[in-house]
Amino acid sequence: MSKLYKYLAVILYCLSSFVAADTVTDLKNLVDQGKYAQAYQLALSHLESMEGDPAFDMQYGVAAIDSKHVSEGVFALERVIFLEPRNFLAKLELARGYYHLNQFEKAKQLFLQVKKVKPPQVVANRIDLYLSLIDKKTTIPPTKFTSFVELWAGYDSNLNSGPSDQTNVVILSSDALGRSGQYNQVRLGGDIEHAYSPDAALLFGAHADMRLYHTEDEQDYKNISVNGGHLWKMDDQQFQVNFVLQKYLLDRKQFRDLLGANAQWSKQLSRNSVAKLFVGANSLTYKDSAWKDALQLNAGANYLYAGEGSWNPLYFVSGFIGNESPEESNLFTNSLVDRVFFGGNLGVQLSPADNIKLTPSFTYQESEYAGEDWIYGIKRNDKYMLANLNIDWTVGPSWTLLGNYSYTKSDSNIELYEYDRQQVMLGLRYSFR
Template structure:
């Protein structure tokens, strides 16, 4: 990342005040830490454009991305056409994990057709961003996508139609409860925005719609549609990034509302150094099932995460997360057999093996322990979910990206009815505008 700073460092034609000259000289000598220390000692110079520019670069290069972003934001507000400053600001957002805002700044500069060397450097950052967005996190403009694939278990059904139920004896399940595979068509569209309102503070918002349409005549009853919208605010303070969001979503099955969710969440990301970031997050969600109100529940969750970038040719980025959650049924009467505690672990690795290419792999595990015995099976339900996912993307143009994804799911349960395996392969083309 420091290579980008060296590439973009430039000498302005105007004269500089002595402190800015000193910072520039130290940066040209590769002494970023000394430049940052000098800048800290001359805090009365903050707010002066030339000083902010060089101090921002020094802060980024010495592992203080939050301070660097604030200084560079002040500079860009006054000189919005300075592409070099925008690139440094984008680098700061990237380090902090603010990928949507980093993408915005990189794309703003790319639209002005910078020199080939600068374009190549930006594209490597963009490839890294795409590799980390394993489900194409919506950009600051908009997108449409189309694709398809094959789902080996569209209804999350079990393998055998015959099971033993303690309260009923041997039971023959209907076809809807048995594993069924189908090819499918995928359609999606959406967009997002990020609007700065003060130094280090931005309003966020976006919406998306995705549809999975199965090909088999029997499997069409499991067609899905997902609609979502969110809004929020993010704030950067020194090494800390704070984000608060509110979201609404609905999941449709066979064109009928299956689940509605309203959630609020808060995140805190702490930049330990230029390569490491820790995070803490909290979430509450209200879950409602219009056609099955006995399943209505409140969800509470808390978790921690770690993001580690490596200085290597393929720009690897490792992310791990752990979540502790509780889903509390609140039907009338309460169904505690549907209430559960869950624990989730997730690890993912993103790579950019070559220009235009992105690769990601991930492992996940969720343990669910239900509160009361199932009324039919007379035991408390215990589930263990194991997941593996992998994705490869290739950027044909600045706007058009091709992506292939694979997901393997294995849900193991002490109750036969809830055991299933699933393999899903999809290919998509996305156009961003």
């Protein structure tokens, strides 16, 4: 009787071995075909009986890693290495698992061990790619300083954005109508990006924009801002938050202060395209017109696509929506401040030569006000359109010649707010290096 039990035990052992061999073969076939999710589910159904078998754990580990169950795959491959310390294929896959778990030092050690045995060139190239990615993720980049100064001369056909003709309902003086003039402009700024880890950095910046008209001093302005923020980098994604303080002076007098915060998330969709989402909030405070004080909220999305072919086109398109709510609600603020606005922007950057960039773009914005105008008796609706062309011509390591032409048209159901405006500018930028 004991011999019968021995024979049955041998038969059961052989059958289980055949079943195990068939399971490992099926797993390997699914993995080789790239059907990782199916292979992972098949492995789970046999995990209780086959866990610890190096051949099974090898296929189970690869399937788990490539079906986003990385920790399970790492545990399985660690069992393989424990039993088969010279299984370099398992070490290669385990190194990949460590990489996806951000255990970069462990991953690097295993990749280098595999590289020492001189694997096929295709495998060596794959290892080099991972090693370069690890260096990029573990090396803290140096602090970046960028700054510039721009000098401009220009002509403005409607410097006060006034209506070009006398209106029918409201009698305006000639000073209130659109006026033209020449001007000089200075723009300057500096930014610091200080990385304190491979994937995080502190951001600081300061910028100023000053325009002086030749004959219309009351339209001179200065726009000065400082900002600080933080940047997080995550493989193909970035997240950034910023805080900004801005002072706007008109005719050498404080006109408006802005205190704002915004956040932006971006993702690399492909080698040629990036998508961005943004939200922001700004508190607007007016020095001599406190009734205009308001909170402005906005949100939107951008999409950039780098095309191929001549002139290396970089296409961009964006859309946004926002709301401006006055701190005080009354007849004037409801009709002149309280509004919903929305619109978009599209354009393309072209490079006809390595040192020349042309950027035509078009912007549209519509504003719908909440209250009826106290004179016209209707709710104001504005449509703002801007056609713009920038030219950048790099003429030296730090020098760039600049050109700009813009045409603005504001349509409104209230004629007082309708105007056309053209600006032509020529400038020179010096970038500090």
